[in-house]
Amino acid sequence: MPVTIRVTVNGDERVAEVAPRDLLVHTLRDELGLTGTHIGCDTSSCGACTVHLDGEAVKSCTVLSVQADGHEVTTIEGLAGADGELHPLQQGFWEQHGVQCGFCTPGMIMAAADLLARNPNPTEEEIRHGLEGNLCRCTGYHNIVKAVQHAAAVQAPAEVTA
């Protein structure tokens, strides 16, 4: 039987009727129309569905929608500024050609945002290990690493130059 949940999604309070077994990724995509969050596997391996739950990266295929009741969710659609200004990671992925087919990109960016929140100036190795829960078949990760470094430099120029 359906359950009513209230979730703050990208700053807006949203109400949805969900089944107890519904996964957050399905509610985001099918009920709330936020299709930027993708599904690439059945086993929480690929990370294409990564969103932020109360500011921390989660794989939304591994969160029941009812678990998000009363919490805050940020998806790729909520990452840019209100005026459309790109987030430094979005800029980085564009500038450094961190995108090819784009399917892993939203999850990759959300995972990287969490990484930079915890570690504003990561080494290459820290970036690589920080993103190992997100699979990309196109880029070989080379330019994704550069994109994250680009964002880190934009966000924390003092640490980079120090």
Place this chain on the structure above:
Amino acid sequence: MTSVGTPLKRKEDPRLITGRGNYTDDMALPGMLHAAFVRSDEAHARITVDATGAREHEGILAVFTGEDIDVAAPMPMAWVPPGIEVNTPERWPLARGEVNHVGDPIALVLGRSRAEVADAVGDVIVAYDVLPVVTDPEVALESGSPLVHEALGTNRSHEWSLGGGDIDAGFAAADVVIERRIVNPRIAGAPIEPRSAIADFRAGELTLWSSTQVPHFVRLFMAIVLGTSEDKVRVIAPDVGGGFGAKLQFCAEEVAVSWASRKLGRPVKWTETRADHMATCHHGRDQIAYVRMGATRDGKITALHVKIIADFGAYFGMLTPTIPSLGAFVMTGVYDIPAVKTDIVGAFTNKCMTDAVRGAGRPEATHLIEVCIDQLAAELDIDRLELRRRNFIAADSFPHEVAYGVVYDSGNYQGTLDRLLEHFDHGAFIEEQARLREHGVYRGVGFSTYTEICGLAPSRVTGPEGFGLQTGLWESAVVRVHPTGAVTVFTGTSGHGQGHDTVFAQIAADRLGVSPEVVEVVHGDTGTGPMGLGTYGSRSMAVGGESIARAAERVAEKAKRIVAHQLEAAPEDIEVAEGTFRVRGTDKGMALAEISGIAHVRPELLPDGMEPALEEHAFYDPENFVFPFGAHACEVEVDVETGKVTVRSYAAVDDCGNPINPMLIDGQVHGGITHGIGQALYEHIAYNDAGQLVTGTLVDYALATAAEVPSFVTDRTVTPSPVNSLGVKGIGEAGTIASSAAVVNAVIDALRPLGVSYIDMPCTPLRVWTAIQEARP
């Protein structure tokens, strides 16, 4: 201000980085039903199906089984090696009475929601009368083997050979002959976006959105299989989340949902699960090669004979039987070998069918050549790079016809190797390697010097009179200038991550004196622009890009005549420079917008007899393939206690002719290398003897993550192709074709002091550790 050759940022990225992409599964239509397939749990069985329970489920509208899907023709197979008969098993969208591999589709369940159909799938009861199973292609070819298809009377699909030169004389002239059995294991394409399709049949016409690399092929075959005409079928590939060959297919599921939409009068969506993808989307590789390479004592290769046993699985996909033939086309690699012969035998087994996966035949050929030349170097005790140099086709001998008649367009193999060694200090590595070995640290370097055959086309070679593809392989383009000077380019290629919106805009923009910003590229929709052939075989730039260049050139020629007429000059005196069509040597000229304004709004000002508007098309069928090439070096460290291999560095110098957008070329190379590293070290579609898939998820099937690969050193040399006016060659598959051999050669190099002289892919810790134990005296 030319754009070609510059690393222009991609035009498609703003939507993709903000979550505004539009992939097939992102879409929903009013009244849309969801589809799921009941799939075989057994590798080989006769089946009876009872769908009563499923039909009683809440929200289920229909369940269809094999014979219900009364299509006009079986699933097509489009490419047959020439001059032979090929045993072709009949295949229908759903199994009819018998299943032949785990995952074979048995029933189609249609309902209101994804969850409801998933529930109902479990209540379609399939009774299996199990039949004997064969999974090993060499066993399958033995007499007395269980037959995958009783009706064919054999598991042998066909035999086909390609060769040239006197192979017996070549081996007679050899002082040394090495022999090696090389297994190229089965892998998955595994794009991160699973396959997905939405079929909407209304008022006698089908619109199919599909995550495909080949919308035009899908339309053609769909019209045939549904028994309708192409004008009643429109196929749209929206944003496609990677392909790697996995989406170079005409899928049974696409047919089933299209048929169901026609039957029920409702739109139908199907999106596969990852488990479905791993079990049922065609796989790649799965070849066993018996290689004999003969050489003189001083290292001149005199003969190469390769026998390939290709495991095709249970059925043919669109191109299956020709995939190993593509490898035969480049079996000589970058070497001048006077006698070469490739014998191919195809085998059916109770496994998912194989077909194209990134490289499609050429990675297998390149891997065996490049591994065997290292083996030969060890046998002759000649430096591996020196042995390569002694056998390289000379840079001054292009175009070069190899022993079996293929003509390489251009190359400079010594040049890419020399450039590679500027990035990888081989001498310093050897010293460090020796020093570290004394401390129990085992490092190795592997090289791969490759060429490949791509730019699929040309029709006279690939078509029915040549290598047997049942269509021409050319490409189309339309370049349309709008009245205000904006430009739309239609291409018959169908990008899925390559950056076509950007590079094709660059090509057209330069010829029309405008910024790429105002050039929109439209692809992946059979309802717009002319027929094309799609994206695979590293063909989009060399064939599709050239088509656009030619169409744009025709627009420019017409524009020049208009300008000449307006400014009272000769058309041949008009040049495109600094954003205008101007009279050479003057500052008099007109921008494209002015010209197009006249062509559309003031046609009375056009030269006598000239048609209005400003739009041209081109259909381009090249004279030859193109042959990119390069040299790669991979450095690994092997933990000899655990067998774990770590890639420490990777350097690649590739030559794909004139670069259109060097940033995107590097991106293709990075991804290609990682694909090859993945195959060399991690990826393996494995079945057990009962035909059960044991690597059916991304937990068991290991794609490389960011933590498993290093940043890459990439560089280029530029040897233009003489085949097309752009001077370009393909680059989408080159990294994958080159890299697996470099990795495996590196692992072997690391372990030679321990007595390991050869190892098959994937070099997993278990396999490496086992090889070390077995080599111990």
